[in-house]
Amino acid sequence: MATAEASSPTKKVQVRRYKPEENAEKNYLNAESGLWSWLTTKDHKRIGIMYLISLTVFFMAGGLLALGIRVELWTPAQTFIEADTYNQLFTLHGAIMIFLFLVPSVPTVLGNFFLPMQIGAKDVAFPKLNLASYYLYAAGALLMLWAIISGGVDTGWTFYTPYSTSTAGAVTWMVMGVFVIGFSSILTGVNFLVTIHKMRAPGITWGKLPLFCWSLYATSIIQILATPVLAITLALLAMERVLGIGIFDPALGGDPVLFQHFFWFYSHPAVYIMIVPGFGIVSEIVSTFSKKTVFGYWAIAMSSLAIAFIGFLVWGHHMFVSGQATLATLVFSFLTFLVGIPTGIKMFNWLATMYKGSISLKTPMLYILGFFFLFTVGGLTGIALASVAVDVHLHDTYYVVAHFHFVMVGGMVMAFMGGLYYWWPKMSGRMYNETLGKVSCLLVFLGFNVTFLPQFVMGAQGMPRRYFNYIDQFQPFHQISTVGSFILGLGFMLVFYNLVKSLYTGPKAPPNPWNSRALEWQVASPAPPHNFEHTPVIVHGPYDYHKPMADFQLGLAETNGHDPEHGANIEVDKKLEMKE
Amino acid sequence: MANHTKSHPAHLEHHFVDSDQQFDASKMGMWVFLATEVLFFGGLFAAYIIYRAWYPELYTLASEELNTVWGAVNTVVLIGSSLTVAMAIKSAQLNQKRNIAINLGITIALACVFMVIKYFEYTHKFHLGIFPGEFYTFEGIEHPKASIFFSLYYLMTGLHGLHVIIGIGLMIWLLRRALRGDFDSEYYTPVEITGLYWHLVDVIWIFLFPLFYLID
Numbered sequence: 147m148a149t150a151e152a153s154s155p156t157k158k159v160q161v162r163r164y165k166p167e168e169n170a171e172k173n174y175l176n177a178e179s180g181l182w183s184w185l186t187t188k189d190h191k192r193i194g195i196m197y198l199i200s201l202t203v204f205f206m207a208g209g210l211l212a213l214g215i216r217v218e219l220w221t222p223a224q225t226f227i228e229a230d231t232y233n234q235l236f237t238l239h240g241a242i243m244i245f246l247f248l249v250p251s252v253p254t255v256l257g258n259f260f261l262p263m264q265i266g267a268k269d270v271a272f273p274k275l276n277l278a279s280y281y282l283y284a285a286g287a288l289l290m291l292w293a294i295i296s297g298g299v300d301t302g303w304t305f306y307t308p309y310s311t312s313t314a315g316a317v318t319w320m321v322m323g324v325f326v327i328g329f330s331s332i333l334t335g336v337n338f339l340v341t342i343h344k345m346r347a348p349g350i351t352w353g354k355l356p357l358f359c360w361s362l363y364a365t366s367i368i369q370i371l372a373t374p375v376l377a378i379t380l381a382l383l384a385m386e387r388v389l390g391i392g393i394f395d396p397a398l399g400g401d402p403v404l405f406q407h408f409f410w411f412y413s414h415p416a417v418y419i420m421i422v423p424g425f426g427i428v429s430e431i432v433s434t435f436s437k438k439t440v441f442g443y444w445a446i447a448m449s450s451l452a453i454a455f456i457g458f459l460v461w462g463h464h465m466f467v468s469g470q471a472t473l474a475t476l477v478f479s480f481l482t483f484l485v486g487i488p489t490g491i492k493m494f495n496w497l498a499t500m501y502k503g504s505i506s507l508k509t510p511m512l513y514i515l516g517f518f519f520l521f522t523v524g525g526l527t528g529i530a531l532a533s534v535a536v537d538v539h540l541h542d543t544y545y546v547v548a549h550f551h552f553v554m555v556g557g558m559v560m561a562f563m564g565g566l567y568y569w570w571p572k573m574s575g576r577m578y579n580e581t582l583g584k585v586s587c588l589l590v591f592l593g594f595n596v597t598f599l600p601q602f603v604m605g606a607q608g609m610p611r612r613y614f615n616y617i618d619q620f621q622p623f624h625q626i627s628t629v630g631s632f633i634l635g636l637g638f639m640l641v642f643y644n645l646v647k648s649l650y651t652g653p654k655a656p657p658n659p660w661n662s663r664a665l666e667w668q669v670a671s672p673a674p675p676h677n678f679e680h681t682p683v684i685v686h687g688p689y690d691y692h693k694p695m696a697d698f699q700l701g702l703a704e705t706n707g708h709d710p711e712h713g714a715n716i717e718v719d720k721k722l723e724m725k726e
Numbered sequence: 727m728a729n730h731t732k733s734h735p736a737h738l739e740h741h742f743v744d745s746d747q748q749f750d751a752s753k754m755g756m757w758v759f760l761a762t763e764v765l766f767f768g769g770l771f772a773a774y775i776i777y778r779a780w781y782p783e784l785y786t787l788a789s790e791e792l793n794t795v796w797g798a799v800n801t802v803v804l805i806g807s808s809l810t811v812a813m814a815i816k817s818a819q820l821n822q823k824r825n826i827a828i829n830l831g832i833t834i835a836l837a838c839v840f841m842v843i844k845y846f847e848y849t850h851k852f853h854l855g856i857f858p859g860e861f862y863t864f865e866g867i868e869h870p871k872a873s874i875f876f877s878l879y880y881l882m883t884g885l886h887g888l889h890v891i892i893g894i895g896l897m898i899w900l901l902r903r904a905l906r907g908d909f910d911s912e913y914y915t916p917v918e919i920t921g922l923y924w925h926l927v928d929v930i931w932i933f934l935f936p937l938f939y940l941i942d
Contacts, residue, residue: 269741271751336758344751345741374762378769382881390860391877393773398860399871404776408769676740 266347
């Protein structure tokens with residue numbers, strides 16, 4: 147076939163349709179076997195599964211710790227554990243959930259698995275580095291485990307100085323664990339960023355990049371730029387404990403508030419590391435289950451980047467009562483309000499996507515509807531906390547705890563569960579039980595609200611967070627919350643049961659159970675070992691549900707080594723496809 | 727894409743379409759990683775700036791304890807090593823396989839010279855009792871917070887030194903591969919990206935040298 151003229155920006159390629167195989171014999175799961183083949187795999191899909199298993203373990207551990215906390219708070223005085231143990235419980239709950247579950251969750255499991263597939267690549271740019279990230283994560287987790295065994299940590303997950311530099315226990319080991327996990331996160335970010343830039347299949351221009359990839363792109367930028375600051379902060383903290391360098395110690399001429407600045411310079415952007423990939427999942431699921439083009443594609447894509455950018459400028463809102471300058475406080479307050487804008491843009495665009503769509507209320511979609519409710523509450527209470535005067539009253543109360551859990555569990559975990567159900571057929575090759583899925587969603591939604599709504603009330607009434615004892619007037623709220631936490635736990639157990647059960651008794655999944663137009667659904671289930679046997683060619687946007695399915699299954703007709711530039715504009719010659 | 731075995735070079739990994747894509751991806755990966763490194767050191771530089779704003783007189787006093795001559799020598803040594811690593815890359819592009827190894831060898835030697843000088847600077851200070859943090863016993867500086875300056879000095883030059891050592895390790899690995907004949911004008915990605923890393927190590931020192939040695 148003649149190529150286009152040299153002056154033309156588009157390139158002509160021959161394509162044909164590649165229908166996904168219905169009952170493919172070979173997939174990434176059975177391509178190789180044995181434990182060793184998993185431990186040394188460079189396949190992004192298998193690495194995603196390894197992360198999924200590890201994260202499940204840590205999520206359960208963190209969840210059990212949370213139940214321990216809730217049981218202890220059943221009565222105003224001691225219920226069943228010592229105050230010191232209680233301090234360790236909430237520290238470990240926070241540290242495990244944040245560093246071992248929330249930060250890696252969506253990027254390492256669903257991102258690893260689906261980012262290369264969505265852009266039509268055979269793998270991430272650096273598969274070996276990807277495996278190294280996993281082992282760094284595992285090594286960091288082991289260091290944290292060692293910290294727990296060799297003395298425990300009771301500083302809270304924020305490791306505030308001067309307490310963290312003077313308390314006994316294994317703080318140094320703990321922060322070393324987080325340091326190592328930080329590098330795992332950075333390397334994942336580097337990998338994804340380069341993958342999105344360099345590995346896109348022909349036709350996937352930036353305007354045709356699925357929104358899940360856009361959200362991972364924004365996340366990677368935050369991971370790359372924020373995580374090293376946490377690393378150096380924790381290194382300084384460790385040095386402070388080992389050498390007494392005094393950077394954060396006023397007695398030696400240092401400044402404990404500097405630690406807070408450093409810490410939140412990472413840890414505030416880090417909450418966007420946790421939530422932004424969740425936004426990506428929402429975009430995918432909303433479009434798929436409304437059978438409609440995403441409303442405001444560019445608005446959603448760019449708002450992820452806007453959140454990433456503004457997220458770097460708001461860290462001071464954690465320090466309104468830490469003796470920060472008044473002017474700085476006002477500026478940080480204003481900038482924090484700004485985050486609400488891109489987040490609101492996303493919300494309205496998702497709702498507009500659903501408008502007049504043919505919505506099917508499958509389990510993933512139900513989770514996303516839950517996400518809409520809970521995340522809106524989480525986001526709006528965040529605006530309340532961003533106002534300085536209100537925050538002075540609410541600072542360090544259960545209101546903050548409830549806000550954070552609404553954003554993280556109500557937002558991110560709901561989206562993660564939705565994404566897990568949504569992509570489960572592609573990952574496992576099995577369909578889960580729809581009824582059980584819906585029941586689990588309902589239990590999680592109800593349990594979550596019963597747990598955390600009372601916390602807003604008692605927080606507003608002055609119940610401080612992290613306290614072991616409390617005054618009697620808060621007991622009803624605490625008890626409702628504790629009951630709710632068990633409903634929530636039951637809901638998550640049901641998710642686990644449903645998904646594991648589907649592996650054994652679930653019906654075989656077709657390649658595209660949701661009739662999605664996205665590229666990852668145009669191959670067999672479970673995914674083939676190298677994702678695509680052909681080079682996929684993209685001619686439409688990822689959510690163009692008004693175009694026929696056949697248009698989304700195109701690939702280069704022959705692979706003669708003259709593959710067109712990735713991401714280039716192409717002109718498709720569909721003659722061959724007609725013959726199919 | 728199982729059938730495109732023809733013209734498939736040995737260094738090309740299966741998931742890339744061609745060598746250019748692989749080279750571009752690796753190079754971009756290293757640039758992005760360097761951005762991380764800048765932020766990593768950035769935390770320490772921020773601490774430096776804050777404490778210098780608080781204790782300006784301490785910095786001028788304490789800086790006198792650092793030997794400007796040896797600092798300058800080290801600067802020249804490191805800039806020289808950046809030149810030789812750039813020459814190694816150029817040799818690769820020109821397909822001069824022997825020169826790759828020679829230039830890498832010189833770079834390793836210069837990096838070692840840097841570390842040896844650093845070793846003597848450190849031991850000299852330890853001898854005087856200038857240790858980081860609470861182990862600081864030196865009496866020569868009349869300032870109650872003198873240990874802060876040296877804590878920062880040890881942390882920043884120490885972290886930089888760690889990067890130099892990692893660089894030496896990487897270049898020994900490159901040298902082995904160069905001697906084996908792995909690199910030519912078709913494929914020299916590891917030399918290129920290690921070179922990028924090495925330039926960053928150099929640039930950081932170019933900031934550290936005036937900030938610590940030249941402010942008195």
